[in-house]
Amino acid sequence: MEAAVWVIILPLLTAFFLGISKLYFKKILFPLVTGSAIIYLYLLISVSTNSYPPKVYSVGGWGLLGINLMVDPFAAMFLLIIAILFLPVILFSLKYIKIDKHDYFILTYLMIGGIAGMVLTADLFNLYVFLEVTSLSSCALVAIKKTDKAIEGAFKYLIMSTLGSFFILLATILTYHLAGTLNMAEIALEFKELPFKLKSILMALFVFGYALKIGLIPLHAWLPDAYEDSPIPYNVLSSGLVMKAAVYALIRVLYIIFGIDFLSESGMLAIGVFWGVITFIIAHLLAFQQTNLNRLLAYSSIAQIAYITIGLFVGTDGGLIGGSFHILNHAIMKGTLFLVIGIFYYSLSAINIKDIKGLGYQFPIISFTFVVASLSIVGLPPFNGFITKWLIIEAALEAGFGYAAFFILVGTFLSLTYYLKVIVTLYTKTEKKIVIKDPGLSLRLPTIFLGSLCIVFGIVPSLPLSLINKIPQFLLDHSEYIRILLGG
Amino acid sequence: MVIPYVVVIILFSLGIYTVISKKNLIKMVIGFTIVESSLILLLILIGYKPSGTAPILDRQYEIVVDPIPQALALTTIIIGGSVTAVMLALVIKIYKRYGTLNVDELRKLRG
Numbered sequence A: 001m002e003a004a005v006w007v008i009i010l011p012l013l014t015a016f017f018l019g020i021s022k023l024y025f026k027k028i029l030f031p032l033v034t035g036s037a038i039i040y041l042y043l044l045i046s047v048s049t050n051s052y053p054p055k056v057y058s059v060g061g062w063g064l065l066g067i068n069l070m071v072d073p074f075a076a077m078f079l080l081i082i083a084i085l086f087l088p089v090i091l092f093s094l095k096y097i098k099i100d101k102h103d104y105f106i107l108t109y110l111m112i113g114g115i116a117g118m119v120l121t122a123d124l125f126n127l128y129v130f131l132e133v134t135s136l137s138s139c140a141l142v143a144i145k146k147t148d149k150a151i152e153g154a155f156k157y158l159i160m161s162t163l164g165s166f167f168i169l170l171a172t173i174l175t176y177h178l179a180g181t182l183n184m185a186e187i188a189l190e191f192k193e194l195p196f197k198l199k200s201i202l203m204a205l206f207v208f209g210y211a212l213k214i215g216l217i218p219l220h221a222w223l224p225d226a227y228e229d230s231p232i233p234y235n236v237l238s239s240g241l242v243m244k245a246a247v248y249a250l251i252r253v254l255y256i257i258f259g260i261d262f263l264s265e266s267g268m269l270a271i272g273v274f275w276g277v278i279t280f281i282i283a284h285l286l287a288f289q290q291t292n293l294n295r296l297l298a299y300s301s302i303a304q305i306a307y308i309t310i311g312l313f314v315g316t317d318g319g320l321i322g323g324s325f326h327i328l329n330h331a332i333m334k335g336t337l338f339l340v341i342g343i344f345y346y347s348l349s350a351i352n353i354k355d356i357k358g359l360g361y362q363f364p365i366i367s368f369t370f371v372v373a374s375l376s377i378v379g380l381p382p383f384n385g386f387i388t389k390w391l392i393i394e395a396a397l398e399a400g401f402g403y404a405a406f407f408i409l410v411g412t413f414l415s416l417t418y419y420l421k422v423i424v425t426l427y428t429k430t431e432k433k434i435v436i437k438d439p440g441l442s443l444r445l446p447t448i449f450l451g452s453l454c455i456v457f458g459i460v461p462s463l464p465l466s467l468i469n470k471i472p473q474f475l476l477d478h479s480e481y482i483r484i485l486l487g488g
Numbered sequence B: 001m002v003i004p005y006v007v008v009i010i011l012f013s014l015g016i017y018t019v020i021s022k023k024n025l026i027k028m029v030i031g032f033t034i035v036e037s038s039l040i041l042l043l044i045l046i047g048y049k050p051s052g053t054a055p056i057l058d059r060q061y062e063i064v065v066d067p068i069p070q071a072l073a074l075t076t077i078i079i080g081g082s083v084t085a086v087m088l089a090l091v092i093k094i095y096k097r098y099g100t101l102n103v104d105e106l107r108k109l110r111g
Helices: A003-023 A026-049 A073-096 A101-120 A124-145 A148-179 A184-191 A196-214 A222-228 A232-265 A268-288 A293-313 A317-348 A364-378 A384-398 A402-426 A441-459 A462-468 A471-475 A478-485 B003-021 B025-047 B067-098 B103-110
Strands: A055-058 A068-071
Touching (some): A003 A068, A003 A101, A026 A101, A068 A073, A073 A232, A101 A124, A101 A232, A124 A232, A124 B067, A148 A184, A148 A222, A148 B025, A184 A478, A222 A232, A232 A268, A232 A471, A268 A402, A293 A384, A317 A384, A317 A441, A317 A462, A317 A471, A364 A402
């Protein structure tokens, strides 16, 4: 019963104790951070393995009047992603972050708490509150290095994300006005009788607000700037969790509150797929021109999230499975890539493509991990990226979005060009003598762990698929979700 | 009862217009606070009932206003306050570095 509540409380509590330890005992940072991360790992796994059949937790015992948390397979999958990414990133940043260590960890834990809240909640206003917790701490993390680029990136990010939040808040308030409740299940029941036009306006507000947070083109301008000079372990969490949490929230709102029938009737599904196609093609083209590795990976993130959007907006079982699986895979692949860049930056402050020339011979294992992850993100077999792209293409073809399937193949070639450019530079021999700082085991191990997951999930996709296969049952047809949430 | 809603709409569009069109960073932040205030006003309006009293569950008060929007409004105020604080902190940092708050001049300085 309490486990799901603790998933939200534990990171917030840790952030609070870290604040105290910053003032009085600076020494206990390491045991506090690692200890809490390990307990959190256990909690996440125990909650997400207990997700079938879905369970409802009523916070404070208020029943339908209060806030309810719901653990269904979609939420469980997201908790699993947090479980996979969080401990490696924390171990990585313990060594990587040198300045403002306490502030960094406080904000990271706050951010994770916000994400966990967004994932679990079944209350519309609570969703908005956790969304704001996440994006505020995320903005502060972008600015934590206090360099010119970091502060400008953070300001842009904050402006765009606040603008998005206002539209989401407006939509939430209007929803409350029309439905008279904030519980998602009750709203969904009320919305069945609402006129078509009103629902369309509300949906447009929600979609616009979340699209700003997700960074779909043309609303993406803040995203590469925010990635450019932020701490690299944060980038892993940002592309793996923060952007995905916005996608998650959008999908939850659309599928649960509005329902699949309304989505296909109003043409939202077709719009979503079309928007995704436009987004990833432009993002791939822009990524090709980048010289800064962080910016390159940022544009690649936009493109990959567009794939996820396509998968989730196809509106069939296969699409939902492919899209959700791609959320997991992209978190792992992009996490590996960012951590490798982090090691290069730590060892010889290399952040541009030309700086990493010849490093393939200096870091043989790490560079091989980079190659694995980038081939995986391009979508070559036998890595995990191939599996999900295949699933998404298959689903798009089945649902009659042939052009989306075709352009995903085109996009694969586009992404191959720029990842190949990086790999070739990595393995070009140079005469120049390179002096490197040894990254040590605590930076290498998390990277290699995530990189090996790319291969494991590519060879045995049934491992996560056994959980993911249950997602459409509670998402595509919202009546089951509503029944469980209402306690029937 | 229509006029308050018109005021909300005017405030909301005014705020969004300020955010989009103004070149001064402080004025942009003010735009955000205007939008936020309009949303708080909307929350209060939704919960309002004519001649309603405070939401106390007692027999002598028959018409009470809806208490939930009030709680939501409080939360929104807190969130808005923290967002404004973080924004102003970043604006201060930018001003200390470049000595200007104008977006166009900032772009020029960055080249």
